[in-house]
Amino acid sequence: MSAPNKSYDPVEVEALKPEEIDRATEEALAAVAAAGDLEALREVKVAHAGDRSPLALANREIGALPPHAKAEAGKRVGQARGAVGKALKARQEELERERDERVLVEEAVDVTLPYDRRPAGARHPLTTLSERIEDVFVAMGYEVAEGPEVEAEWLNFDALNLGPDHPARTMQDTFFVRGQAGSPREEDSGVVLRTHTSPVQIRSLLARELPVYVICPGRVYRTDELDATHTPVFGQVELLAIDEGLTMADLRGTLDHMVRALFGEGLGTRLRPSYFPFTEPSAEMDMVCFVCRGASVGDPDNPCRTCSSEGWIELGGCGMVNPRVLTACGVDPERYSGFAFGFGIERMLMFRHNVEDMRDMVEGDVRFTRPFGMEI
Numbered sequence: 001m002s003a004p005n006k007s008y009d010p011v012e013v014e015a016l017k018p019e020e021i022d023r024a025t026e027e028a029l030a031a032v033a034a035a036g037d038l039e040a041l042r043e044v045k046v047a048h049a050g051d052r053s054p055l056a057l058a059n060r061e062i063g064a065l066p067p068h069a070k071a072e073a074g075k076r077v078g079q080a081r082g083a084v085g086k087a088l089k090a091r092q093e094e095l096e097r098e099r100d101e102r103v104l105v106e107e108a109v110d111v112t113l114p115y116d117r118r119p120a121g122a123r124h125p126l127t128t129l130s131e132r133i134e135d136v137f138v139a140m141g142y143e144v145a146e147g148p149e150v151e152a153e154w155l156n157f158d159a160l161n162l163g164p165d166h167p168a169r170t171m172q173d174t175f176f177v178r179g180q181a182g183s184p185r186e187e188d189s190g191v192v193l194r195t196h197t198s199p200v201q202i203r204s205l206l207a208r209e210l211p212v213y214v215i216c217p218g219r220v221y222r223t224d225e226l227d228a229t230h231t232p233v234f235g236q237v238e239l240l241a242i243d244e245g246l247t248m249a250d251l252r253g254t255l256d257h258m259v260r261a262l263f264g265e266g267l268g269t270r271l272r273p274s275y276f277p278f279t280e281p282s283a284e285m286d287m288v289c290f291v292c293r294g295a296s297v298g299d300p301d302n303p304c305r306t307c308s309s310e311g312w313i314e315l316g317g318c319g320m321v322n323p324r325v326l327t328a329c330g331v332d333p334e335r336y337s338g339f340a341f342g343f344g345i346e347r348m349l350m351f352r353h354n355v356e357d358m359r360d361m362v363e364g365d366v367r368f369t370r371p372f373g374m375e376i
Helices: 018-034 040-050 056-063 067-106 125-138 198-207 248-263 322-326 345-353 368-371
Strands: 150-152 192-193 212-221 233-241 267-278 279-288 312-321 338-345
Touching: 018 040, 018 056, 018 067, 040 056, 040 067, 056 067, 125 212, 125 233, 125 248, 125 279, 125 345, 125 368, 198 212, 198 233, 198 322, 198 338, 233 248, 233 345, 248 267, 248 279, 248 312, 248 345, 267 312, 267 338, 279 338, 312 345, 338 345
Parallel strands: none
Antiparallel strands: 150 192, 212 233, 233 338, 267 279, 279 312, 312 338
16 A cells, blocks of 8 residues: 655646636736626626636645645635635625615605605686586586487477577588488588587476476587687586476576575676577576676776676576477476576686686696686
8 A cells, every 4th residue: 555645746736836826816806806897796706706716626626635735725725715705895895885876876866856746637617617507506406417419400409499590500600410421411411519508408308207497518519710709619508497387587586596606695687688589588697797796887997807897797598488499398388387598608717717718728728727726
């Protein structure tokens, strides 16, 4: 049995030569210093401190050395691996600190700003006003009735005592819906975009048991140009009351209550004779100006923009339902009577809030609707 190889020189092992250990150490330290981010540093760690790195392979060669040579070789390799490990740790801490500082700058949150940067929305004031008007009449016992916006010509005109030759039935006021293909004229289709919400009144009389108390809000269409005071699509509210023994006094009392509910106490009303085919007698209803309350009349020093210093504001048309309308709906005019009233919601909004241009209501600009808030 041969004796141990006492003369084995570890320097002769290529991986354990001092110059090879120094070279591997310098390459590792240079790679650590050159790592620009944590991902690059992880790659350096695998290449120079991993299981297949030069120093790790050199460390494996120590086991084959004789006992008296292992100590020196182990010390030399251990010091090299320790220096690389220390450099890796220091560089990782440095890169993590740089990352954290960069994140603080790039993802900074200004806690002094409002927590909710989304501006509050607002309901359209026409919707709010329409619902307020509905609430006034629902509290009086009326029901809200609705109907289609594309309406039969008979319901829109004939049943309301608007004869075939009435000017409102021409193309200048009414949008006619095109009929079947090949129809020579749109007017022959018998279908229109409703010009008022009165067809809902006719539908209510045809479908409901008497007495009838309804309020009919909705959009209507007329061939008007869009300008400061006109729009081809606008909102309208009409009311209809049919019962036994109703008179103009009931109409006047209803309108007075509406004015007080919408504009405040102490405002008078008046009825001026007028003409509408579907009411007889007919009247235009005015109310005392809610801004100047009539004080601007004859006072050039204090003009009122709301009523043009006339002291009165026109709200809409009204009257007792024409017996011909009742007959067309199968209602006995000898037994029943009734009254009706209608007005534009846009016009009411212009009065209540001093809106000067009707185009502001339809352009969808949130700067117009937001001041009215989210009132429900």
